[in-house]
Amino acid sequence: MERTEVYVLSGFLGSGKTTLLKRLLQYEKEHGRKVAVVMNEIGQVSIDSHVVSEDTMLSELLSGCVCCTIQDQFEVELYSLLQQHRLDVIYIETTGVAHPVEVLDACMSPLFADRIQTKGIITTVDAIRWINRDQLSIPLQMLLKEQIRHADVLIVNKTDELRPDEQAKLSFELQAINSEARTIFTTFSNVRMDDIHSFSRRMQNEHKQVSIERLRIQTYVHTFTKPIDLDMFEQWVRQLPDTIYRMKGFLRFTHTSGIYSFQYAYGTPLYMKEEMNVPLHFVIIGEQLDKQKLKHELDNIQKGEG
């Protein structure tokens, strides 16, 4: 079964995410693809949902942020979208204050991680806001940087309001934070759609088996077929590099019956007994993932050779 592509649209408040989404939806329509949009607003009312036409599935999550307060609701919503429709692509428009890695984390539920393909994080940057970022609080300045740092495509928008000398300076500053992203300067988020989609297509050609190999934040989904030894697993967890941000999944252990849900964030693991009978998918999220090595190590743990 073809996996559903997932793009995360990140970017600060008012930077041009919705303007970009409109263009993306037009492009998908012209290419006859089946699309769903998940829109997240912190407030209680939806402001931008009118940009989504009736032939596109729309799921609105209001009054919270998918990366934190309403993560569970987001997971349920994605699950039902995937259950009910045969989708080519899902665009997730985040709130302006969402952390892109946390959003990606929220997408990668072990319940359906094997059915989606994370294609990338597209961050829109308000050029003027960036230049005047000193006016923002320190936490917001840090968030702005995080949104830039984790992007696969950086859309530097509102360049109509920039002076030419400012554009060069901005370009250097963004490069210093993220030199690997494809950076595109735009007004009204007017990008060539090929520039957005080609980065993942190019990677598909170069890495036929693992098409998202070069994304900055990568995900790896492993499926265990048998119970594993807890000590071996814990030993493996302890030696992981800190570029692995997050792991979660369902595990069976040799010393006990039943399924356990496993959560790992910032170096701390947590095990909980799971009541449902779920597949043993195990999701890893991080940077510079050596997927073959991870697979080999997890296979060895399952064989009892970890």
Ligand SMILES: Nc1nc2c(ncn2[C@@H]2O[C@H](COP(=O)(O)OP(=O)(O)OP(=O)(O)O)[C@@H](O)[C@H]2O)c(=O)[nH]1
């Ligand atoms: N001058 C100028 N205005 C722009 C440009 N791009 C978008 N805008 C305007 O900026 C405002 C915000 O754009 P949106 O696309 O709604 O931004 P957003 O990131 O979705 O905003 P939030 O939903 O608040 O996070 C709108 O009024 C746009 O018309 C641009 O390149 N130049």
